[in-house]
Amino acid sequence: MKWVYIEDLAGYQDQDVEIRGWVHNTRSGGRIRFIIIRDGTGFAQATIFSKDENDPLFKTFDRLTQETSLIIRGRVREDKRAPGGYEISVAEIEIIQVAVDYPITPKEHSTPFLMEHRHLWLRSRKQHAVLQVRAEVVRAIRGFFDDRGFRLMDTPILTPSACEGTTTLFETKYFDQAAYLSQSGQLYNEATAAAFGKVYCFGPAFRAEKSKTRRHLIEFWMVEPEVAFATLEDTIELGQDLILFILERVLTKRRADLAELERDPSRLESITKPFPRLTYDEAVPRLQEKGSAIKYGEDFGAPEETIMSDLYSSPVCITHFPAGIKAFYMQPDAARPDLALGVDVLAPEGYGEIIGGGQRIHDPALLERRIKEHNLPPEPYQWYIDLRKYGSVPHSGFGLGVERVVAWICGIKHIRETIPFPRLLYRIYP
Amino acid sequence: MKWVYIEDLAGYQDQDVEIRGWVHNTRSGGRIRFIIIRDGTGFAQATIFSKDENDPLFKTFDRLTQETSLIIRGRVREDKRAPGGYEISVAEIEIIQVAVDYPITPKEHSTPFLMEHRHLWLRSRKQHAVLQVRAEVVRAIRGFFDDRGFRLMDTPILTPSACEGTTTLFETKYFDQAAYLSQSGQLYNEATAAAFGKVYCFGPAFRAEKSKTRRHLIEFWMVEPEVAFATLEDTIELGQDLILFILERVLTKRRADLAELERDPSRLESITKPFPRLTYDEAVPRLQEKGSAIKYGEDFGAPEETIMSDLYSSPVCITHFPAGIKAFYMQPDAARPDLALGVDVLAPEGYGEIIGGGQRIHDPALLERRIKEHNLPPEPYQWYIDLRKYGSVPHSGFGLGVERVVAWICGIKHIRETIPFPRLLYRIYP
Numbered sequence: 037m038k039w040v041y042i043e044d045l046a047g048y049q050d051q052d053v054e055i056r057g058w059v060h061n062t063r064s065g066g067r068i069r070f071i072i073i074r075d076g077t078g079f080a081q082a083t084i085f086s087k088d089e090n091d092p093l094f095k096t097f098d099r100l101t102q103e104t105s106l107i108i109r110g111r112v113r114e115d116k117r118a119p120g121g122y123e124i125s126v127a128e129i130e131i132i133q134v135a136v137d138y139p140i141t142p143k144e145h146s147t148p149f150l151m152e153h154r155h156l157w158l159r160s161r162k163q164h165a166v167l168q169v170r171a172e173v174v175r176a177i178r179g180f181f182d183d184r185g186f187r188l189m190d191t192p193i194l195t196p197s198a199c200e201g202t203t204t205l206f207e208t209k210y211f212d213q214a215a216y217l218s219q220s221g222q223l224y225n226e227a228t229a230a231a232f233g234k235v236y237c238f239g240p241a242f243r244a245e246k247s248k249t250r251r252h253l254i255e256f257w258m259v260e261p262e263v264a265f266a267t268l269e270d271t272i273e274l275g276q277d278l279i280l281f282i283l284e285r286v287l288t289k290r291r292a293d294l295a296e297l298e299r300d301p302s303r304l305e306s307i308t309k310p311f312p313r314l315t316y317d318e319a320v321p322r323l324q325e326k327g328s329a330i331k332y333g334e335d336f337g338a339p340e341e342t343i344m345s346d347l348y349s350s351p352v353c354i355t356h357f358p359a360g361i362k363a364f365y366m367q368p369d370a371a372r373p374d375l376a377l378g379v380d381v382l383a384p385e386g387y388g389e390i391i392g393g394g395q396r397i398h399d400p401a402l403l404e405r406r407i408k409e410h411n412l413p414p415e416p417y418q419w420y421i422d423l424r425k426y427g428s429v430p431h432s433g434f435g436l437g438v439e440r441v442v443a444w445i446c447g448i449k450h451i452r453e454t455i456p457f458p459r460l461l462y463r464i465y466p
Numbered sequence: 467m468k469w470v471y472i473e474d475l476a477g478y479q480d481q482d483v484e485i486r487g488w489v490h491n492t493r494s495g496g497r498i499r500f501i502i503i504r505d506g507t508g509f510a511q512a513t514i515f516s517k518d519e520n521d522p523l524f525k526t527f528d529r530l531t532q533e534t535s536l537i538i539r540g541r542v543r544e545d546k547r548a549p550g551g552y553e554i555s556v557a558e559i560e561i562i563q564v565a566v567d568y569p570i571t572p573k574e575h576s577t578p579f580l581m582e583h584r585h586l587w588l589r590s591r592k593q594h595a596v597l598q599v600r601a602e603v604v605r606a607i608r609g610f611f612d613d614r615g616f617r618l619m620d621t622p623i624l625t626p627s628a629c630e631g632t633t634t635l636f637e638t639k640y641f642d643q644a645a646y647l648s649q650s651g652q653l654y655n656e657a658t659a660a661a662f663g664k665v666y667c668f669g670p671a672f673r674a675e676k677s678k679t680r681r682h683l684i685e686f687w688m689v690e691p692e693v694a695f696a697t698l699e700d701t702i703e704l705g706q707d708l709i710l711f712i713l714e715r716v717l718t719k720r721r722a723d724l725a726e727l728e729r730d731p732s733r734l735e736s737i738t739k740p741f742p743r744l745t746y747d748e749a750v751p752r753l754q755e756k757g758s759a760i761k762y763g764e765d766f767g768a769p770e771e772t773i774m775s776d777l778y779s780s781p782v783c784i785t786h787f788p789a790g791i792k793a794f795y796m797q798p799d800a801a802r803p804d805l806a807l808g809v810d811v812l813a814p815e816g817y818g819e820i821i822g823g824g825q826r827i828h829d830p831a832l833l834e835r836r837i838k839e840h841n842l843p844p845e846p847y848q849w850y851i852d853l854r855k856y857g858s859v860p861h862s863g864f865g866l867g868v869e870r871v872v873a874w875i876c877g878i879k880h881i882r883e884t885i886p887f888p889r890l891l892y893r894i895y896p
Contacts, residue, residue, distance in 0.1 A: 039695070041615060041663065041664075043615065044615075056694070056695045056859070057663075058660070058857045059857075075663050075694075076617070076659070076660075076661060076662040076663025076664065076665075076694065077615060077662070077663050077664075103856045103857040104857055105857035105858060105859045132857075132858070132859055133857055133858045133859070135855070135856040135857045136855070138856050138857075139856075153849075153852075154849075155654075155657035155849040155850075155852060155853065156657075156852065156856060158657060158658060158661040158662075159660065159661040163661075164661065164662070167617070167619065167661075167662070168617065170618075171617045171618040171619070174618055174620075175608075175612055175618065178605075178608060182605055185471060185473065185474075185507060187506070187597070187598065187601045188600075188601040188604055188605065189597065189601070189886045190604075190670070190687060190885060190886060191886065191887065192685060192886075192887045192889055193623070193647075193670050193672075193685060194636075194672070194684070194685055194889050194894060195894070196894045196895055206624075206638045206639070206640075206645075207638060207639070208636045208637060208638045208647070209636070209637070210636075210684075210894050211674075211676075211891060211892055212892065213894065215636075215894055217623075217638070217647075224585075224886065224887055224896075227585040227586075227588060227886075227896070228588060228886055229506070230488070230506075230589065231506060231588035231589040231593075231594065231597075232506040232507070232588075232594070232597070233471065233487070233505050233506025233507050234471075234506065234507075235506075239669060239670060240620070240623050240669060240670070242623075242624070244641075246641070254624070254640075255622060255623060255624055257620060264486070264505075264506065265469070265486045416895070418896075419583075419584075419585040419895070419896035420585075420896075422583075422585060422586065423585065425565070425566070426533045426565040426568050426569075426586060427488045427489075427533040427534055427535035427562075427563055427565045427568075428535060428562070428563045429486070429535045429562055429563070455620060456619050456620060456621065456622075456654065456657075456658055457621065457622045457654055459622055459624050461641060462641055462642065464624060464625070464626045464640050464643065464645055465626055465846070465849070466654075466657070466848075466849035466850075
């Protein structure tokens with residue numbers, strides 16, 4: 037008998053198949069027994085019907101507990117009432133292991149308890165749906181860039197220098213020297229963009245931040261495109277297109293997961309480009325109106341991001357920040373050199389920043405001056421300065437944080453559920 | 467005028483376009499000047515023809531040095547003799563920055579010099595070709611698994627426990643405890659496979675090995691699939707299919723790059739499945755015949771891998787290793803419990819191991835015994851043992867190292883050229 041996956045059941049109507057999986061739930065009534073079986077690709081209902089109360093299948097059924105592993109053989113029948121539209125009429129059950137006292141029951145559990153059992157919590161319907169969306173988001177991102185001719189250029193995790201200061205860096209001994217875990221592949225992207233034109237890196241990034249917010253992970257995944265000859269405007273356009281592409285793919289392919297999460301898809305469907313845009317100069321008075329204590333010249337904190345991202349039902353782009361609060365490599369605006377040609381994109385509904393990027397300095401003298409002004413040691417940046425000496429060109433890019441995008445799309449409160457094994461302040465198990 | 471990329475030139479025959487890039491090379495003769503321009507997507511020839519020796523374009527041409535950044539405007543003309551089949555008849559040159567004394571000239575440079583200038587070396591034709599192949603290999607791998615219903619489940623880099631001993635681990639301080647950089651996502655894959663059926667992770671892995679061989683990187687990328695209910699045989703089948711899929715994709719899409727690398731494609735085209743297979747018991751006498759000093763019961767070292775992988779023109783599978791030399795989680799063979807249901811796949815032509823995998827122990831008592839026998843602390847493995855308590859099923863998977871596959875496909879000697887910024891013993895710059 038053929039082993040098939042639940043997500044493929046529609047192709048096996050009225051055929052005998054084998055499903056391998058785990059008991060999610062059982063229910064019985066009179067002459068009928070129901071098993072909700074999950075196999076990782078979906079959930080299906082298997083039914084046993086018998087007039088004989090001593091039917092051996094009933095005896096086997098009675099041994100089934102939540103998360104018991106088993107193989108069910110039977111016929112696939114269309115049933116509009118069944119979850120997924122098909123059910124299995126059971127002919128045979130082969131129990132592999134009866135699970136005793138599975139810790140995660142349908143009752144409510146505390147978050148610390150669930151986090152401690154993350155390796156099992158992943159099997160729950162809601163967690164399953166969130167991580168299916170995550171996998172789709174990642175696939176959409178890679179497809180977006182690959183299909184547009186971007187070259188994937190994996191940037192190193194172990195680096196000798198820091199992108200934005202050293203206080204939030206993880207340090208390790210690298211043979212005879214110190215190394216830090218990367219917070220961004222951007223600087224390396226700038227080298228590969230000069231070699232490959234359009235590039236992206238996509239890997240884990242690390243911030244040793246002692247903050248415990250619902251938007252922060254210690255270890256997270258970030259995609260970072262970089263384009264030679266691209267301006268801030270090109271980057272805003274690219275970022276918008278990427279976000280719209282991700283939304284469209286999830287809305288097409290993962291609608292059932294959004295339904296499982298009780299996420300109203302119309303909130304995502306209504307998003308179109310261009311996104312609303314404000315300069316920093318325009319944003320500050322709006323924030324102050326809404327009760328923020330921000331003063332002109334200060335960076336947005338979490339409260340400002342939340343206010344801003346609550347004001348719109350679409351992602352919003354904030355541009356032209358004061359140069360002083362942005363990274364050393366940001367290209368100044370030609371007309372207003374006190375402003376940086378940077379952009380932050382904030383997700384709506386209070387989800388905060390999902391994109392940060394902009395145009396990079398391409399003038400070698402200016403870059404060297406900025407490195408000095410920021411009190412950065414010049415030696416580890418020598419190669420980075422080289423990029424401005426040998427055929428320097430204007431170039432731009434951004435970083436998009438995968439977990440925040442997933443949290444926003446799924447409409448879930450805390451980012452910790454958007455990655456299989458979240459790394460949080462003081463949490464590194466399992 | 468439209469900015470187009472060189473790889474798209476064929477679509478713009480007899481049209482005026484703009485190419486933005488860098489001077490790779492120049493040549494002149496009589497009334498004609500040639501510029502080989504690269505824009506990251508390819509190399510194209512741009513020609514200036516004039517009867518007037520004071521033509522301002524000639525003057526501009528004279529300023530061009532290797533890696534000068536520029537914009538060329540002109541008409542696309544078919545020319546079978548030109549590299550790529552098209553050339554640009556130049557109407558206008560806009561120099562962005564003249565590169566002075568670009569360090570990597572067409573003459574030979576030492577490897578340390580090139581490694582020190584890796585950020586620029588990436589622009590060279592050969593490095594460009596290798597990394598195009600790499601990007602294609604990664605894309606093929608992801609497509610292979612995504613299209614077969616595998617769920618991408620990113621596993622953590624920062625981990626509290628070690629997969630295969632602690633001597634080759636990078637350690638870092640994780641707030642109040644110690645953390646290690648992951649060498650494999652497998653253990654976590656086993657948890658996600660029980661939740662999602664078929665999964666894969668694909669990320670960087672780290673080995674703090676004090677070895678300086680042409681096959682080792684400190685930081686490398688590895689893809690690891692894991693399948694619930696799969697046996698060793700299923701895993702061998704999956705590994706073969708993956709390798710054949712990668713080869714086919716590179717042979718279809720990156721033929722020009724293989725030509726640039728002077729790689730004979732017939733060496734790759736001739737590979738079919740099933741790959742030759744030997745058990746460890748069969749392999750040892752063959753190795754001894756070929757001069758290896760290996761004794762029965764010892765693991766393969768680099769010399770054994772080289773001998774074995776030189777014996778075949780196809781990848782070869784070695785299975786059923788002595789359990790004692792393999793990882794603690796390996797499922798023993800039912801008929802010969804002293805042997806592990808593991809498989810190594812060695813690439814031909816001396817490239818060594820590209821896949822390592824097998825079936826995992828699913829019996830909780832046996833797993834706990836093995837953890838004890840290997841003197842591993844049980845606490846960090848509690849969650850891993852849990853997977854055997856709640857609906858344990860047979861399951862299998864493997865890891866494939868991206869850089870070794872790229873080195874083999876490209877036919878290059880040293881693995882350091884297969885990743886944009888290699889991390890080697892004592893080398894972490896740039």
